[in-house]
Amino acid sequence: ETGVTQTPRHLVMGMTNKKSLKCEQHLGHNAMYWYKQSAKKPLELMFVYSLEERVENNSVPSRFSPECPNSSHLFLHLHTLQPEDSALYLCASSHGFDRGTNEQFFGPGTRLTVL
């Protein structure tokens, strides 16, 4: 257990559905991240939050909408997704952004399938 939990672990949705992924960290961290891992591709950073403020949006389409209501919770709202959005979505957290202390702790991920 890393102290970062994600729900659901698996999700199947149609292209017209709206769903949300949830991430919770129990580590007292101030920074949270969403990553995407498509089949046979490296992990890609999607969003970065610092103390509930979005500080990075890595050119992610608007059909992905993040929300960070507090420093312990992070959501990824999904709507009108495409089949190519099927992937493993990973949440991570860290104390902050100092390069020397930026150990990121990852959750187990949500396996998303878009039909």
Next chain:
Amino acid sequence: DAKTTQPTSMDCAEGRAANLPCNHSTISGNEYVYWYRQIHSQGPQYIIHGLKNNETNEMASLIITEDRKSSTLILPHATLRDTAVYYCIVLSDSWGKLQFGAGTQVVVTP
């Protein structure tokens, strides 16, 4: 960001030390080397990081050359549970952006 080069795959015998190389010849003075691993279908796991001194923790040792252009991650006594993809990452971004590459697939065999 500095790029890293790692071998695509490595095999290691159980109980032996695993030495994983990484080249980062364009690394700058304020950039750290981080290592993560990802066991199949799980989230990545932080292993160790360093700037210029060698580092050791309960999981591994990190040896960084004096010119900082390469490093080696050492798993002292590999177990079957160490089978994973290992990522060497140079961190320079101010927002903690980890740039994952393809990594090294390490297979530990009995």
